[in-house]
Amino acid sequence: MEVVHINYKHVPALPGSVGCIGYFDGIHKGHQTLMKKAAALAEEKNIASSIVTFDPDPWKVFYPDRKITHLTTLSDRIKIAEHMNIDLFYILTFSREFAALPVDAFHEVLHTMKIRSLVCGFDFHYAVHNSGNTDTLIQQPYFDVHVIDSINEGNRKIASSRIEPLVMAGDVEQAARLLGYVYSIRGHVAHGYKRGTNLLKIPTANLNMHPEYALPAVGVYAGMVKVGTRLFGAMINIGSNPTFENETVTIEAHLHDFNEDIYGEEVRFYFLKKMRDEIKFDSFSALQKQLFYDIDHSRIVLKQNDDLVRTTARLWDVKQNFVNVQR
Ligand SMILES: Cc1cc2nc3c(=O)[nH]c(=O)nc-3n(C[C@H](O)[C@H](O)[C@H](O)COP(=O)(O)O)c2cc1C
Numbered sequence: 001m002e003v004v005h006i007n008y009k010h011v012p013a014l015p016g017s018v019g020c021i022g023y024f025d026g027i028h029k030g031h032q033t034l035m036k037k038a039a040a041l042a043e044e045k046n047i048a049s050s051i052v053t054f055d056p057d058p059w060k061v062f063y064p065d066r067k068i069t070h071l072t073t074l075s076d077r078i079k080i081a082e083h084m085n086i087d088l089f090y091i092l093t094f095s096r097e098f099a100a101l102p103v104d105a106f107h108e109v110l111h112t113m114k115i116r117s118l119v120c121g122f123d124f125h126y127a128v129h130n131s132g133n134t135d136t137l138i139q140q141p142y143f144d145v146h147v148i149d150s151i152n153e154g155n156r157k158i159a160s161s162r163i164e165p166l167v168m169a170g171d172v173e174q175a176a177r178l179l180g181y182v183y184s185i186r187g188h189v190a191h192g193y194k195r196g197t198n199l200l201k202i203p204t205a206n207l208n209m210h211p212e213y214a215l216p217a218v219g220v221y222a223g224m225v226k227v228g229t230r231l232f233g234a235m236i237n238i239g240s241n242p243t244f245e246n247e248t249v250t251i252e253a254h255l256h257d258f259n260e261d262i263y264g265e266e267v268r269f270y271f272l273k274k275m276r277d278e279i280k281f282d283s284f285s286a287l288q289k290q291l292f293y294d295i296d297h298s299r300i301v302l303k304q305n306d307d308l309v310r311t312t313a314r315l316w317d318v319k320q321n322f323v324n325v326q327r
């Protein structure tokens with residue numbers, strides 16, 4: 001898949017393609033349906049398939065002072081799209097000027113990009129004051145338009161704005177049902193207080209998370225950690241370690257059957273299921289006993305969700321999957 005950054009005023013020479021259009025945060029099951037349709041139409045027409053998306057996030061452009069979080073960063077969206085049989089990933093630079101384009105000018109930009117067919121959702125809006133919709137798209141003269149009906153779960157549209165609150169409430173299982181894969185966040189391994197190794201004999205990797213992600217609720221999760229191209233089973237804690245009365249919230253994981261120094265490395269934490277709330281224990285040994293129980297519990301959860309783990313591993317190009325394999 002080729003990634004092309006485009007300024008709408010200077011569109012480079014591009015091949016004809018069947019595009020699907022939107023912001024696509026999370027690339028959830030609704031988005032995946034659009035992408036599959038674009039890929040199928042492109043094959044029929046024997047031309048390329050493309051994604052037409054925007055960066056930065058329109059919300060960031062209009063509200064620069066607000067902290068805006070996402071399910072995926074742009075590089076995550078590119079990575080996932082690679083697995084959706086898409087040939088070209090177009091990133092239109094979003095600005096106030098671009099947002100102010102009249103409907104007709106927006107159509108002309110897509111025409112200049114040689115979009116031959118466009119796939120969009122039933123509620124897609126675009127151009128100045130979001131005045132463009134599927135009707136105006138269908139009426140334009142340049143390309144044919146395929147509108148996808150609402151892809152629902154439980155009678156409600158699957159949307160990024162529905163998934164993010166689920167993640168933030170700790171319901172990562174339901175989030176995975178809507179995404180089609182396990183929610184994850186990326187960052188670097190930072191130094192903790194070393195109590196995990198020294199006092200509890202349960203070493204943990206502390207995550208310095210990329211700030212763009214929606215953080216799951218405080219609690220203890222079964223999940224996975226990706227180190228390089230290897231995936232490990234894990235249990236993850238998000239919280240302030242009340243037994244030790246930390247002042248800040250940390251994100252830390254104990255990886256199953258793992259004993260390597262990974263300080264500073266880029267890693268990804270995957271949240272499969274919330275197992276329990278964080279608790280203040282009366283003694284270190286009571287905490288330690290609970291943590292040993294959590295290790296067994298997380299192994300069981302991983303076994304029960306093997307298909308979901310494998311689907312997720314495939315999306316993120318895992319080369320060695322050690323989940324459910326003792327090293
Ligand atoms: C899966 C998991 C669950 C945890 N649960 C709790 C908990 O319920 N209460 C608590 O005070 N600390 C909990 N902790 C945090 C430990 O106290 C923490 O790992 C320890 O303080 C080591 O921190 P350090 O890496 O900063 O040294 C948990 C850690 C993990 C990995």
Ligand SMILES: Nc1ncnc2c1ncn2[C@@H]1O[C@H](COP(=O)(O)OP(=O)(O)OP(=O)(O)O)[C@@H](O)[C@H]1O
Pocket residue numbers: 021022023024025029030031034119120121122123124148149150151152157158159160161162
């Ligand atoms: N569940 C869905 N069913 C059908 N089409 C969808 C669905 N979700 C998104 N789309 C379409 O996918 C494209 C990209 O959607 P976009 O990311 O812009 O918003 P969204 O997923 O609807 O999320 P939100 O409403 O939270 O912003 C749009 O064309 C949109 O209409």
